[in-house]
Amino acid sequence: MGENLVTKNHVAVxxxxxxxxxxxxxxxxxxxxxxxxxxxxxxxxRIKDNGVGMTYxxxxxxxxxxGTTDKVRNPxxxxxxxxxxxxxxxxxxSCRRLGYRLxxxxxxEDPDSDQYIKSYVExxxxxxxRNTDVDEIPVESEVEYLENADTGVTLRILDxxxxxxxxxxxxxxxxxxxxxxxxxxxxxxxxxDPGFDIVFDxxxxxxxxxxxxxxxxxxxxxxxxxxxxxxxxxxxxxEGKKIGKRSHTIKKGYDGLDDTDFKIAFxxxxxxxxxxxxxxxxxxxxxxTGEYGGIRVYRxxxxxxxxxxxxxxxLGIDRYxxxxxxxxxxxxDDLSGKMDLHNDFNRTMLVHPRNENLIGRIGVGTDxxxxxxxxxxxxxxxxxFEDMKEGLRLALQWLTLQxxxxxxxxxxxxxxxxxxxxxxxxxxxxGGSESSDGDNTEQGGDLRLLMKMG
Numbered sequence: 001m002g003e004n005l006v007t008k009n010h011v012a013v014x015x016x017x018x019x020x021x022x023x024x025x026x027x028x029x030x031x032x033x034x035x036x037x038x039x040x041x042x043x044x045x046r047i048k049d050n051g052v053g054m055t056y057x058x059x060x061x062x063x064x065x066x067g068t069t070d071k072v073r074n075p076x077x078x079x080x081x082x083x084x085x086x087x088x089x090x091x092x093x094s095c096r097r098l099g100y101r102l103x104x105x106x107x108x109e110d111p112d113s114d115q116y117i118k119s120y121v122e123x124x125x126x127x128x129x130r131n132t133d134v135d136e137i138p139v140e141s142e143v144e145y146l147e148n149a150d151t152g153v154t155l156r157i158l159d160x161x162x163x164x165x166x167x168x169x170x171x172x173x174x175x176x177x178x179x180x181x182x183x184x185x186x187x188x189x190x191x192x193d194p195g196f197d198i199v200f201d202x203x204x205x206x207x208x209x210x211x212x213x214x215x216x217x218x219x220x221x222x223x224x225x226x227x228x229x230x231x232x233x234x235x236x237x238x239e240g241k242k243i244g245k246r247s248h249t250i251k252k253g254y255d256g257l258d259d260t261d262f263k264i265a266f267x268x269x270x271x272x273x274x275x276x277x278x279x280x281x282x283x284x285x286x287x288x289t290g291e292y293g294g295i296r297v298y299r300x301x302x303x304x305x306x307x308x309x310x311x312x313x314x315l316g317i318d319r320y321x322x323x324x325x326x327x328x329x330x331x332x333d334d335l336s337g338k339m340d341l342h343n344d345f346n347r348t349m350l351v352h353p354r355n356e357n358l359i360g361r362i363g364v365g366t367d368x369x370x371x372x373x374x375x376x377x378x379x380x381x382x383x384x385f386e387d388m389k390e391g392l393r394l395a396l397q398w399l400t401l402q403x404x405x406x407x408x409x410x411x412x413x414x415x416x417x418x419x420x421x422x423x424x425x426x427x428x429x430x431g432g433s434e435s436s437d438g439d440n441t442e443q444g445g446d447l448r449l450l451m452k453m454g
Contacts, residue, residue: 009162010172012094016047016155017176017198018086023051024079025152026194032202037163039204045098045157052079053108053151056119056143063091081190085179096125099157106153107146116149169205170278173212177284180212181292181359184303192303207279216288217359219280220267221406224399228257228365234391238402241275242409246402250331250394256369256384262392264295264360266353266399273406293356295392299364305377310356315389317355317396326350328397335401342407351407352400362392 006012013030020028031046054063075084095102102123110117122140162168176198183195202208207215217223222240229235232254237247267274267289271282280288295315296308307314326347328335336345343350364370369384379385 006090006093006097008168008171009098009160009164010168010175012097013045013047013172014175015086015090015094017179019091020047020049020051020153021082021179021196022077022084022086023049023053023153024077024082025049025051025196027197027199029199029201032164032169032200032204032208034204035160035164035202036204037165042158043099043160043163045155045160047155047157048152049154050150050152053153054106054119055108055110055117056141058108059104059106059119059121076187076190079191080193081187082193095123095155095157097161099161100124100126100159101157103156103158104153105156107149107151109151110145113145116146116151118144118146118149120144164205166205166278169202169208173200173207173215173279174281174284177212177216177280178287178291181216181288183213183361184296184298186303186305207276215276215279217263217265219274219276220265220285221273221275221403222266222399224264224266224395225262226264226395227259227261228254228388228391230258232257234395236395236398238399240402240406241273243402243406248398250391250398252331252387252391252394254384254387254391257365257388257391258367259365260363260368260388261365262295262360262362262395264358264396264399266403267357267359268353269357288359289356293354293359295355295358295360295362297362297364299368299370300366304364304372304379307378308361313355315355315392315396317353317358317393320393321352321354324350328401329394331394332397332401339401339405340408341401341404342411343404348404349397349400351404353396353403358396362388364388 006015017028017030028047028049031044031048033044033046034041035043035045076082077084095104102125104119104121104123106119108117108119120142124139179196180198184193185195186192198212200208200210200212222238222243224236224238226234226236233252234250234254235247236250237245239245267280267285269286269289271277271285274280274285290310292309294309294312297304306312313319326344326349328345328349341348368388369382370379370388371382372378373380
């Protein structure tokens, strides 16, 4: 039943990541050891989370029980009110599907005391054969009581059944992308959710190391970073497809925003503009931008509401877009004529990103001259807050100019490819009449001249 219920290795690992999310973990770490087809040695996948953990009784009564109704009875997680994502009763099957042996270690609060319960259970799956009574299979287990401990679950899945390849690993990352996108949100009646980081330690695969959230930022057309320095100027840097790394300083001298920084990714609606399609499929990009688009604000590590999200266009990005303003701010007049753009300089802002196609976060400096409202819902309106908004809008205009330059580069490359294809067809058709040979030669010469002109 287990093998038929979970047929793919990447589906099985995704279910275990979802279990960590459903356990109100804020971080899950995945380590792959000798998992690739061309690696030798003892293979292992280790999955470690910092969720609420399970007591020994919960392992026995819920985790080991087929088709438990816990998710039906409790569709939201207890601590953060997350909508549970994992399929009921699939965790054990996923572990069995992945490897021949499992070592499960869990630490949870003891509901009957101030202590913590550490449970260790080892499952030799190969001994759970067909036509055997599972109650007769010896399973090694230990229970220990601790005075202080960090809760969570660690799964060591040993002697993997399948050899992983790059495609399996890429599919796994895409399947759990949306769990890692939003950092910090609140749900009525629950503690504020700090977010969920998925971190990989799998150097045998491309994109196998680091935070999945960072990989999402790297996968769209560009990532822009910026900071308001001590002079009130905005130091900008961008890394984008086909344009590489670039930097710029907006010299405005804004007061009261020292050390306020931001990171913004632009995810267009067309997959051909993505830098990394192994991470970001068009389907996942649509989910991310549709649900989680927008630029959120944080101060001292805590999110400032209501700023950010597809329905909170606090920077007026979509209003700007809908007005079809083509000209950039006069701040960028000195760039006119210095960049190859896809359109006239005074029409470049027509490709300005929409609010939903941006995901980003702003970290307000500790000493920034911004004061929270009495109800803690946003900042009081003052000149500093307006300066921050203006600075961010200018930064996005600079991003748009770089995007226009990218579109120009792409147009030229596409023209070059089309011209080369045409020339190839001309060469193939030279076996025709003398008159057509002359026409073809003349057309080919014209095209070569155009190609040289760019």
